[in-house]
Amino acid sequence: MKNTGFPDDRYCDVPEMNTDAFMKRALELALCGMGKTSPNPSVGAVIVRDGNIIAEGITKPCGFDHAEVTAIKAAGEAARGSEMYVTLEPCCHYGKTPPCTRAIIEAGIRRVHIPLLDPNPRVSGQGVIALKEAGVEVIFHSECAGYAADLIRPFKKYILRKRPFVIMKLAITLDGHTATEQGDSKWISNEYSRFVVHRMRSLCDGIIVGKNTIGADDPSLTVRFGDFTDEVKEAFRKSAFTISGSDNFILQSLLGKGNVFSEVRNPLRVLFGLPEYMGRTAKVFRDANYIIFETERNRQKLLDGHNDSGVLKKDYDEGRLFFLPDASSSEQVSAALDVLGQRGMLLTILEGGARLAGSFYDAGEIDQFVCFIAPKILGGGRPVMIAKSPLKMAESLQLKDASAVMLRGNLMVWGYAREFNFESF
Amino acid sequence: MKNTGFPDDRYCDVPEMNTDAFMKRALELALCGMGKTSPNPSVGAVIVRDGNIIAEGITKPCGFDHAEVTAIKAAGEAARGSEMYVTLEPCCHYGKTPPCTRAIIEAGIRRVHIPLLDPNPRVSGQGVIALKEAGVEVIFHSECAGYAADLIRPFKKYILRKRPFVIMKLAITLDGHTATEQGDSKWISNEYSRFVVHRMRSLCDGIIVGKNTIGADDPSLTVRFGDFTDEVKEAFRKSAFTISGSDNFILQSLLGKGNVFSEVRNPLRVLFGLPEYMGRTAKVFRDANYIIFETERNRQKLLDGHNDSGVLKKDYDEGRLFFLPDASSSEQVSAALDVLGQRGMLLTILEGGARLAGSFYDAGEIDQFVCFIAPKILGGGRPVMIAKSPLKMAESLQLKDASAVMLRGNLMVWGYAREFNFESF
Numbered sequence: 132m133k134n135t136g137f138p139d140d141r142y143c144d145v146p147e148m149n150t151d152a153f154m155k156r157a158l159e160l161a162l163c164g165m166g167k168t169s170p171n172p173s174v175g176a177v178i179v180r181d182g183n184i185i186a187e188g189i190t191k192p193c194g195f196d197h198a199e200v201t202a203i204k205a206a207g208e209a210a211r212g213s214e215m216y217v218t219l220e221p222c223c224h225y226g227k228t229p230p231c232t233r234a235i236i237e238a239g240i241r242r243v244h245i246p247l248l249d250p251n252p253r254v255s256g257q258g259v260i261a262l263k264e265a266g267v268e269v270i271f272h273s274e275c276a277g278y279a280a281d282l283i284r285p286f287k288k289y290i291l292r293k294r295p296f297v298i299m300k301l302a303i304t305l306d307g308h309t310a311t312e313q314g315d316s317k318w319i320s321n322e323y324s325r326f327v328v329h330r331m332r333s334l335c336d337g338i339i340v341g342k343n344t345i346g347a348d349d350p351s352l353t354v355r356f357g358d359f360t361d362e363v364k365e366a367f368r369k370s371a372f373t374i375s376g377s378d379n380f381i382l383q384s385l386l387g388k389g390n391v392f393s394e395v396r397n398p399l400r401v402l403f404g405l406p407e408y409m410g411r412t413a414k415v416f417r418d419a420n421y422i423i424f425e426t427e428r429n430r431q432k433l434l435d436g437h438n439d440s441g442v443l444k445k446d447y448d449e450g451r452l453f454f455l456p457d458a459s460s461s462e463q464v465s466a467a468l469d470v471l472g473q474r475g476m477l478l479t480i481l482e483g484g485a486r487l488a489g490s491f492y493d494a495g496e497i498d499q500f501v502c503f504i505a506p507k508i509l510g511g512g513r514p515v516m517i518a519k520s521p522l523k524m525a526e527s528l529q530l531k532d533a534s535a536v537m538l539r540g541n542l543m544v545w546g547y548a549r550e551f552n553f554e555s556f
Numbered sequence: 557m558k559n560t561g562f563p564d565d566r567y568c569d570v571p572e573m574n575t576d577a578f579m580k581r582a583l584e585l586a587l588c589g590m591g592k593t594s595p596n597p598s599v600g601a602v603i604v605r606d607g608n609i610i611a612e613g614i615t616k617p618c619g620f621d622h623a624e625v626t627a628i629k630a631a632g633e634a635a636r637g638s639e640m641y642v643t644l645e646p647c648c649h650y651g652k653t654p655p656c657t658r659a660i661i662e663a664g665i666r667r668v669h670i671p672l673l674d675p676n677p678r679v680s681g682q683g684v685i686a687l688k689e690a691g692v693e694v695i696f697h698s699e700c701a702g703y704a705a706d707l708i709r710p711f712k713k714y715i716l717r718k719r720p721f722v723i724m725k726l727a728i729t730l731d732g733h734t735a736t737e738q739g740d741s742k743w744i745s746n747e748y749s750r751f752v753v754h755r756m757r758s759l760c761d762g763i764i765v766g767k768n769t770i771g772a773d774d775p776s777l778t779v780r781f782g783d784f785t786d787e788v789k790e791a792f793r794k795s796a797f798t799i800s801g802s803d804n805f806i807l808q809s810l811l812g813k814g815n816v817f818s819e820v821r822n823p824l825r826v827l828f829g830l831p832e833y834m835g836r837t838a839k840v841f842r843d844a845n846y847i848i849f850e851t852e853r854n855r856q857k858l859l860d861g862h863n864d865s866g867v868l869k870k871d872y873d874e875g876r877l878f879f880l881p882d883a884s885s886s887e888q889v890s891a892a893l894d895v896l897g898q899r900g901m902l903l904t905i906l907e908g909g910a911r912l913a914g915s916f917y918d919a920g921e922i923d924q925f926v927c928f929i930a931p932k933i934l935g936g937g938r939p940v941m942i943a944k945s946p947l948k949m950a951e952s953l954q955l956k957d958a959s960a961v962m963l964r965g966n967l968m969v970w971g972y973a974r975e976f977n978f979e980s981f
Contacts, residue, residue, distance in 0.1 A: 304952060
C-alpha cells in the first residue's frame with residue numbers, strides 16, 4: 132500500500148459493522164476529513180487490488196481533488212483493473228474539479244462500491260449511470276448506508292437548501308432549567324460533556340451565539356482540548372462510554388479513542404447582535420475570525436462610529452458585519468443562514484441563548500439536537516429555549532435516530548429533527 | 557427445604573452480586589415483601605443447614621411475624637445449630653411482636669449473617685450485641701450492604717422522622733417542559749415508562765397528587781398492569797434494559813422479568829386540595845381508598861354540606877378529610893406527611909402537579925427523583941416543578957447514586973436526594 136500521508140494514529144475507531152473491511156476503511160477516511168472540506172462533503176476512498184488496499188484518498192479542501200481522484204493519483208497505473216470503495220456516489224459533473232466518474236473510467240477501475248447516492252440533484256444516480264454506461268460495475272453496500280448518511284447529513288441540507296446544518300446544543304438540569312433565575316449556569320454539565328462539545332466544535336464551520344450569551348459568559352468559542360485533564364482524555368481514549376438507542380457513526384467517533392479531531396481548527400464565531408455594554412475586550416473579538424449579524428434598524432447607530440472609533444465600520448467594510456432585514460426573527464434567521472451558506476459553511480453549532488435558539492427553532496432551522504442533562508434539581512430557573520408552544524403534546528417534535536450516552540454522570544441525548552431519507556437506486 | 561408458601565415464580569431476578577447465594581436469596585425474599593409490610597421494613601431471611609436452605613421467611617404484615625421468626629417457625633427443631641442469612645440486623649426490642657434476637661437465640665441458631673445495621677435507634681447495633689452476648693456469631697456482609705440499603709431507604713426516613721419517603725415522578729421533554737402552555741401532557745412518556753410507573757406504584761403506600769392534576773387529567777391513580785400490551789410486558793420479561801451509572805437493587809428489579817409485583821394492591825390516593833369544579837364523579841372517588849388534605853380556612857365552607865349533600869362531612873367524620881394549618885406551603889407539607897406517617901405509610905410517590913411538587917421540594921421532603929425524559933422538543937410549555945431558584949447553579953441539588961436507563965426511546969433517570977450513610981458496626 133502506498134503511503135498517502137495519513138499516519139495510522141490519526142484514524143479513529145469505526146464501530147463494528149456488518150460490512151467488509153474496505154468500506155469500513157473508506158468510512159474511517161471520510162471521518163478524518165470532517166470539518167475540513169466545506170462546502171464539499173467529506174468522502175473517503177480506497178483502491179483494492181488482489182485483496183489489498185493499494186491507495187487511499189480523503190476529500191481535499193475546496194477546489195482541490197476529491198477523494199476518488201486523490202486515491203487514483205496515489206495508485207497510479209496500478210489502478211487499472213482494480214476496485215474502488217468510496218463512501219458516496221462519485222460526482223459526474225464539472226464543479227471546481229472535473230468529474231470523478233471520468234477519472235474512475237479513465238483509470239480503468241473495473242468495479243466501484245458505494246453505500247448511497249449523492250443527495251446533490253446534479254448527481255443523485257447520474258454518477259452511477261455514467262459509470263455503468265462506461266462498463267464499470269457498481270455495487271451497493273446498503274448495510275452501511277446509515278453510517279455513510281450520518282457523515283453527509285450537513286451536506287444534504289446545504290446542497291438542497293444552500294444553508295448550513297444547525298446543531299442545537301442544550302444543557303439542562305433534570306427539572307428542565309439551563310440557568311438560575313439570576314442567569315448563573317456554571318456549570319450544569321461536567322467536563323466529560325464539555326470535552327464532547329469541543330470535539331463537536333472541531334467538526335463545525337461556525338459556532339452561533341446570541342448577544343446575551345456573549346454578555347453573560349464572555350465565552351471564547353474556540354476548540355480547546357488543552358483545557359481538559361488527562362483523566363478526561365483517558366476516558367475517551369479508552370472508549371469508556373456506551374451508546375443506547377440508535378447507532379450513530381459520528382457519535383461513536385466523538386466518544387472514541389481516535390485523535391482524528393486533534394488538528395484544531397477554530398470555527399467562525401457567528402454573533403447574533405452585539406452586547407451594547409461590552410467593548411472590544413470581549414474574548415470573541417480577540418481575532419478577526421467572527422461575523423456579526425445585526426438588524427437593519429441599528430445600521431446608522433452602529434456605523435456612525437461615535438462609540439467605537441470606527442471599528443464596526445471596518446467590520447462592515449471587511450465583510451464581518453451584516454445587517455438583516457427588519458423582519459420577523461424567523462425571517463432574520465433565514466437571511467443569516469443564507470449568508471453563511473454563501474460562505475460555503477456546512478455545519479454549525481448553536482450554543483445559546485434561549486431566545487436565539489427559539490428563533491432558530493420557530494424558523495424550522497434546527498437540524499440536530501444534542502442535549503446534556505445533569506442529574507441535578509434546581510427548583511426554578513431559566514428555560515433553555517423560548518419558542519412557540521404547540522397546543523398539544525402530540526404536536527411536539529419527536530427526535531429521529533435518537534441516542535443516549537451516560538458521560539460519567541451527565542446524560543447526553545443526541546437526535547435529529549428529520550429522518551435521513553436514503554436515495555435508493 | 558420446607559415449602560414456605562412462596563411459589564418460585566413470584567421471585568424476581570436479583571442482580572449479579574459478589575455475595576453468596578444465601579444472602580442473595582434473602583434479598584430476593586425481602587424484595588417480594590416490598591409494599592406489603594408498612595410500617596415495618598421488608599426483610600428476608602433464610603436458614604441454612606449443611607449447605608442447604610431449610611427454611612425461608614419474609615416479613616409479614618404489621619403486627620405479625622418478622623422474617624426471622626417466620627423462617628424459624630418453618631424450620632422447627634432443625635434450626636438448632638443452623639445459620640441464618642437475614643437482610644437487616646434482627647430487632648432486639650418488644651414492638652408489636654417479641655424481639656427477633658430472642659427467637660434466634662432460643663432456636664439455637666449458631667451464626668447470623670447480616671449486610672447492615674438497623675437504622676432504628678432502638679436497634680442500631682443493639683441487636684448484634686444481644687446476639688453476640690448470647691454466643692451467636694455475627695458475620696457482616698458489607699459487599700451487599702448497598703443492595704440491602706436500597707430496600708430500606710424508605711424505612712430509614714420513617715423510623716428517624718416518622719414521615720413517609722417521597723419519590724417525585726417527573727416527565728419532561730428534552731427542552732424541559734411537562735405540558736404545553738394549554739396544559740396538555742398526553743403523552744410525554746411512552747408505555748414502557750408508564751409500565752415502570754405502575755410497578756413503582758405497586759411498591760408504594762400512597763400516590764400523592766394536587767387538585768389541578770386531578771382536575772386536568774381525572775386520573776385513576778391505581779395499579780393497572782392490564783392496560784399494557786403483551787409487547788411491553790415481554791420487554792420486561794426479557795430484562796431488555798441496561799442500567800448506566802449507579803447499580804441499584806430496586807431499579808434492577810423494576811426492570812426485570814420477575815412478577816414479584818403482580819399482586820396488585822392499590823396505594824392510598826392522597827389528594828392535596830379539591831378541584832372545586834369537579835364532583836364526586838372524579839375517578840379518584842370511585843371507592844373510599846383516598847385521603848384529602850385541605851386548608852383550615854376552607855373548613856367551614858367544605859363542611860357546611862350545601863354543595864355535596866354532606867359527602868365531605870362524612871369524609872371528615874370517617875378520617876378521609878384532614879385540615880392543614882393556614883401556614884406556609886412547606887409547613888402544610890410537613891403537617892400532611894406527619895399524618896401519613898401516623899398512618900404507618902413508608903413509601904409514597906408524588907405524581908404532580910408543579911406547584912405541589914415545588915412545595916414538597918422547598919420543604920426538603922423529596923427523597924428520590926425518578927425522571928422520564930422524552931426525546932421530544934416542545935418549544936415552550938409548562939415547567940415540571942415550581943420551586944425556589946437558588947442564586948447559583950452550584951447550589952443545585954446533585955442527585956446521589958444516579959442511574960439512567962433507556963426505555964425504548966424514553967430515558968429514565970433515577971436518583972436520591974441524600975446519600976444512604978451506612979451504619980457501620
